[in-house]
Amino acid sequence: MIIKKVEINRTVLDLKELPRGKFPEFAFLGRSNVGKSSLLNTLLNRKKLAGVSKDPGKTRTINYYMVNDRFFFVDMPGYGYAKVSKAERKRWEKLIDEYIRTREQLTGIVHLIDSKVGPTEDDVFVLYRLSRYGKDFIVALTKADKIGFGARRDVITALEGEFYNARVVDAITGRPMVARLKEVEDCSIIPAIFFSAKTGEGKEAIWKWIEQRIKGTEELL
């Protein structure tokens, strides 16, 4: 994707403030400090568009970026940050949940999970909801430069272990990320991509995934 133009469109605190119109939206969702700002900046070839924070949990608004006058990137508030108040946490859990469940323009979700940390309880909860709501999503396994081959297998196995009959597959090729002796039948599929803002690994694959989905919305515009 050639990025010609990126503009901050709006900062939203309430779902009533979401933009009207039919532009497809891609939401980016993950735990605070997972590397979401770094991923957004890498995808959009910008140094400081989304704030890489020294204060995790700071972004509590939904930030809309209009890309190439054609589609939105939606930066969702980071979840799972311990220091926020219970009430505040509840407020944006509800906001995120309602957005995912009801937003028609939502075309794809990039769910970020730290490949070094592995899936947290909150991550599993979010992933469970994404599949239950039948949303089109991929898991971006971030900070992949920090881990070696063995640890990559471990994070995939850990993710599969959180669900009943789940297989993590490469989001582009559809091939299982970890070979198994026995194939699992009727399994739920978790499409994933290893990503690193440091090396650029996975950037092209994520764009490819997004582009495939933008093509599917062309007739709507």
Ligand code: GDP
């Ligand atoms: P956010 O809170 O999810 O927006 O996360 P940030 O993008 O602000 O990143 C959190 C921390 O992880 C920062 O110190 C980043 O420098 C670091 N980080 C983010 N992405 C990567 C990556 O791909 N590789 C490495 N090694 N560090 C990263």
